[in-house]
Amino acid sequence: MESSPNFASSDSYSRTAIGLHWLIALLIVCGFYLGWIMTDIPGFTPTKLKYFSWHKWIGVTVFALAVVRVLWRVTHKAPSMPRRIPTWQKGVAHVTHFLLYALMLVIPASGYLYSSAAGIQVVYLGLVPLPTIIGPDTALKATLKMVHIYLNYTLLVLVIMHVLAALKHQFVDRDGLLARMIPFLR
Incomplete structure (x- = not known):
């Protein structure tokens, strides 16, 4: 097995792509955590309502950053994977990335529509009221x-798969693939 190869700059993601990746990842973890704990709080306490607001703000932010990330990705080619990676692994990686991008857009949209159907307007950061797309509808x-x-x-399952694959490349394959997204590993 070969140790970590030195990647040329064209083999790494841009600083913008790296920044968006880690910022969105952090926000998704925070949003998931808030979603997990806020639903376990009984009743409608001030803390629960505050967590719901933060969860929604994170969702709107993830959606906006995901749009930027998709536009960046469409206009900036991702670095190619090393040829020694099996074709089936490359295929799984491409499908997983596509699904991750799609979920970064669809999950916040579904939450936004859920709030609208519940008759609750989303007010971003408590300052900017977002339009209500659909009216209250109990069944919807x-x-x-x-x-x-x-x-x-x-999304949780895909993120776990993504992290495990990255760790496999770093510690089992030792192919330097993770260094493309974590610059200090270079």
């Missing part, structure tokens, strides 16, 4: 709640 609210929850668990 229940459906959108389940969609939002299931999509989040799908």
